[in-house]
Amino acid sequence: MSSKNFWKEKEAVKDQKEYEKRSKAIHLYEEGCGFNKILRMVQRSRFWLSKWLKRYKEQGDKGLKDRSRAPRRIWRKISDLLVKKMLSIREELESHKTRRSAFCGIGAEVIHWELQRQKIRNIPKVWYG
Incomplete structure (x- = not known):
């Protein structure tokens, strides 16, 4: 055993x-x-x-019976809807559909800024690790 x-x-x-x-x-x-x-x-x-x-x-x-002590949900998890939105913004920036994307790049900061501009709530912070 x-x-x-x-x-x-x-x-x-x-x-x-x-x-x-x-x-x-x-x-x-x-x-x-x-x-x-x-x-x-x-x-x-x-x-x-x-x-x-x-x-x-x-x-x-x-x-x-014992109950599980594991969390029922992950508080840091990003919703699927937000992930799709982030990916669509990235695709838009990569294809240079906006004038801004040609100059600003396609990094996390730009995507974060774009989400804020679109007034989307509960945006994860950009982390520089």
Whole structure:
């Protein structure tokens, strides 16, 4: 077994044990067991139990599963519409359709300036790295 698979398997077992611990705590709570007794049995904090009880009440058994911590969207991502607009401006500048393009060039600064001139919002900054 490769080490990568070993660690994946170990993580899966850990997640399963965590899920079982949450499930056990919820089951005890529904049976009328006291908060402090549950906390001692599962060896977790009051915040931990409150969090999972809230999720269980909102979503049922699905709420007891881990949620991904990965961002749901990439905040730096440029929209497809803006990319198309930038490419069309570049093509226009390359073909010298405008008098300005013959003198200004076709670099990022010129494209940025043209986007501003067209009053397009959320333009990414030109970065000199």
